[in-house]
Amino acid sequence: FKIPFESAAWCEFACVLRMASVCKVPSVCLQCRVVPCICKAPQLTKIAGLAHVQTVKLEGAVIAIAVPEAWNRQLLLYLHGTRPHGSPLVAELDVHNAEFSQLLSQGWMLATTSYRCHGLALTEALADAIALRQLVDELFEKPDLVILEGRSMGGTAAILLAERHPHIFDAAVTVGAALLNARLLLAQTAGGTYANEDAGDDREILTNRPRIPIILMVNESEVSPARSYMTRAWELNQGGDEDVSVPALWEIKRPGHNWTTSAERLNAVFHAASWVAHGTFITRRGTPSVAAPGFEPTKMALPPPQTSFTITEKHVTGKVVIVLATGAFVVSIPRSALVEIGIKLGSRFRLTVGGGLEASLPVRVTLDEYPYLHTGEYDWCAVVEPEHEFLHVFVRTYEYCHAAKLLKAQPNTPVIVEAATSRPSQSAVAALRSQLVGAPGSTGTMPVGK
Numbered sequence: 001f002k003i004p005f006e007s008a009a010w011c012e013f014a015c016v017l018r019m020a021s022v023c024k025v026p027s028v029c030l031q032c033r034v035v036p037c038i039c040k041a042p043q044l045t046k047i048a049g050l051a052h053v054q055t056v057k058l059e060g061a062v063i064a065i066a067v068p069e070a071w072n073r074q075l076l077l078y079l080h081g082t083r084p085h086g087s088p089l090v091a092e093l094d095v096h097n098a099e100f101s102q103l104l105s106q107g108w109m110l111a112t113t114s115y116r117c118h119g120l121a122l123t124e125a126l127a128d129a130i131a132l133r134q135l136v137d138e139l140f141e142k143p144d145l146v147i148l149e150g151r152s153m154g155g156t157a158a159i160l161l162a163e164r165h166p167h168i169f170d171a172a173v174t175v176g177a178a179l180l181n182a183r184l185l186l187a188q189t190a191g192g193t194y195a196n197e198d199a200g201d202d203r204e205i206l207t208n209r210p211r212i213p214i215i216l217m218v219n220e221s222e223v224s225p226a227r228s229y230m231t232r233a234w235e236l237n238q239g240g241d242e243d244v245s246v247p248a249l250w251e252i253k254r255p256g257h258n259w260t261t262s263a264e265r266l267n268a269v270f271h272a273a274s275w276v277a278h279g280t281f282i283t284r285r286g287t288p289s290v291a292a293p294g295f296e297p298t299k300m301a302l303p304p305p306q307t308s309f310t311i312t313e314k315h316v317t318g319k320v321v322i323v324l325a326t327g328a329f330v331v332s333i334p335r336s337a338l339v340e341i342g343i344k345l346g347s348r349f350r351l352t353v354g355g356g357l358e359a360s361l362p363v364r365v366t367l368d369e370y371p372y373l374h375t376g377e378y379d380w381c382a383v384v385e386p387e388h389e390f391l392h393v394f395v396r397t398y399e400y401c402h403a404a405k406l407l408k409a410q411p412n413t414p415v416i417v418e419a420a421t422s423r424p425s426q427s428a429v430a431a432l433r434s435q436l437v438g439a440p441g442s443t444g445t446m447p448v449g450k
Helices: 009-019 098-105 121-137 155-166 180-189 220-238 262-278 335-340 425-438
Strands: 024-026 049-058 061-068 075-079 109-113 146-150 171-175 216-221 249-251 317-322 329-334 348-353 363-367 380-386 392-396 415-419
Touching: 009 415, 049 121, 049 425, 061 121, 061 262, 075 121, 075 348, 098 109, 098 335, 109 180, 109 392, 121 155, 146 155, 146 329, 155 171, 155 216, 171 180, 171 262, 216 262, 220 249, 317 335, 329 335, 329 415
Parallel strands: 075 109, 075 146, 146 171, 171 216, 216 249, 363 380
Antiparallel strands: 024 049, 049 061, 061 109, 317 329, 317 415, 329 392, 348 363, 348 415, 380 392
């Protein structure tokens, strides 16, 4: 018995197969925060408003859908940025994040895809986002509102979807959309092409003609490419192309790339939903060069709990708050505590994870900020994250390197930071560099973003 490929019967049969392969889990692991869980002992903590998480493999990509207890027929489809080759293929749906948990509590459905491959997978991201959108219609009722949220390369994918598929997406929020990549910038200014590094002849070109509302959220260090895109769209609209929806530009007044708080992103999602519902948008008044009166999208960092760290004369003790899918980890030591023991931008300090016999060997870390001018490749680097101004620790490399595993860092593991008093030995750094350069699958390629 054979069913003709692409016939109506085949499509229905394929849909039944997908639905049969859907797996339900009660939540997303509190430790690794990805689907499927990559921990030895997953912690599936209950989230308010979350019924369960559905996961399935679709076209080689891992799909995760957070289903609310009472769906309000609104869907946020999240698209992550570039991940280096060698990274685990997982769906990064952190329902414990303040933005996502707040949306779930209000009845929103959340969905994301791992993409079918890593690297500069822009073409694949577009195909997988469309497949995910169609899957939601198959598994549930058709949403009343679908908003894209894309970060870095995912932001670029969201813009391309806004230009090409206004019939299945209603609005987009982009966070640090990777418009500064040389090949993509060429496409905007000289009719060039942006090629996926693994996709041969595949090409993706921005037309500057979005057909749905877009909020371009960018840090102050990356404003120019977003403003250029918005200005070009405005010129096309004023020139007679009334189908062009002129984007709104939200400048976040802090340096960085994707360096935004959950409150800022949540605010953007709600404003995008309001824009769709009411057909206007208060932050897009006037010409592209004129800011909206009295509107400020930047939110201050939340004050850290005083119990999150302790200070002595020479060191600060905190704990690991979260291990990210990228391998970086966040420590409950705020900027103010670092300043108190003499650590400032460009300073090097000693960092030890664990205590007693379980403690890691100390590593020398540089306190830096984007674009990491004080830190060499393969060196340990730390930046101050925007949510609580906690310490965000990673190894600066464009290859896959799970910094948390190297130091055996897990949530709630104690961390000690001590100001360095002498120039560090480079032996540990050299050993790490040698290990990474010789690792299978190392490419040394420059990613679009995290």
